[in-house]
Amino acid sequence: MPKLLVDNKEIEVKEGTTLLQACLDNGIYIPNLCYLESMDDPSASCRMCFVEIEGEEKPITSCTVTVKDDMVVKTDTLSVRRLHRTAFRLLLSVHHVDCKNCHVNKKCELQRIAKYLEVGLKPKHLEQHLKEPDIDQDHPFLDYYPNRCVLCGKCIHICRKKHGQSVLTFAKRGFDTVISSYGKNDVSSLACEKCVVCVDICPVGALILKEAQE
Ligand code: SF4
Ligand code: SF4
Numbered sequence: 589m590p591k592l593l594v595d596n597k598e599i600e601v602k603e604g605t606t607l608l609q610a611c612l613d614n615g616i617y618i619p620n621l622c623y624l625e626s627m628d629d630p631s632a633s634c635r636m637c638f639v640e641i642e643g644e645e646k647p648i649t650s651c652t653v654t655v656k657d658d659m660v661v662k663t664d665t666l667s668v669r670r671l672h673r674t675a676f677r678l679l680l681s682v683h684h685v686d687c688k689n690c691h692v693n694k695k696c697e698l699q700r701i702a703k704y705l706e707v708g709l710k711p712k713h714l715e716q717h718l719k720e721p722d723i724d725q726d727h728p729f730l731d732y733y734p735n736r737c738v739l740c741g742k743c744i745h746i747c748r749k750k751h752g753q754s755v756l757t758f759a760k761r762g763f764d765t766v767i768s769s770y771g772k773n774d775v776s777s778l779a780c781e782k783c784v785v786c787v788d789i790c791p792v793g794a795l796i797l798k799e800a801q802e
């Protein structure tokens with residue numbers, strides 16, 4: 589089993605483990621939003637999980653690296669922190685922060701990351717670009733909040749894993765990208781009423797069962 593040194597702590601993990609997973613399993617937190625252990629091919633889209641690895645020229649996303657014996661890793665250098673904060677600020681620039689009225693208040697990964705990075709959720713001088721409308725109610729059982737979504741893709745992955753194909757998908761492009769269902773008339777959406785794995789896996793409050801809001 590590979591042994592590595594992370595922030596001067598020696599850890600030993602199973603061959604084939606991603607560096608991010610190895611750290612999380614050993615009580616070393618690295619901010620992350622788009623990684624799930626069951627993903628074969630992590631999208632690395634949130635750009636949050638940077639670390640420094642000895643011998644590498646630049647910081648690297650820990651969810652895309654597999655552990656190697658004798659790896660030496662730092663998770664909290666100045667340049668790593670700078671990257672974490674920049675990625676986080678970018679996420680906040682498209683996020684409608686309204687925690688008091690959000691069903692995941694106090695259980696939200698963005699709140700956890702803000703605390704970890706010692707930054708506020710409403711930074712001064714941050715230019716915001718929000719999508720319209722603020723809510724998509726097209727699905728028969730779920731409501732979706734595009735301005736809370738971090739586009740991590742976990743909901744799509746978990747739905748596909750459970751049902752063989754996903755009721756949810758990415759739609760549109762660039763800034764306009766959203767998660768979309770196939771609409772009210774899609775029969776596959778009917779399975780959602782008794783499932784909601786997507787709601788549970790969402791790291792923020794972007795998906796909610798309609799009935800939970802009534
Ligand atoms: S998703 Fe998190 S940060 Fe956003 S409003 Fe909800 S609790 Fe606040
Ligand atoms: S709805 Fe939630 S789980 Fe799905 S992409 Fe958005 S943030 Fe991720």
Ligand code: FES
Nearest residue numbers: 632634635637651
């Ligand atoms: S968790 Fe690694 S890039 Fe998102």
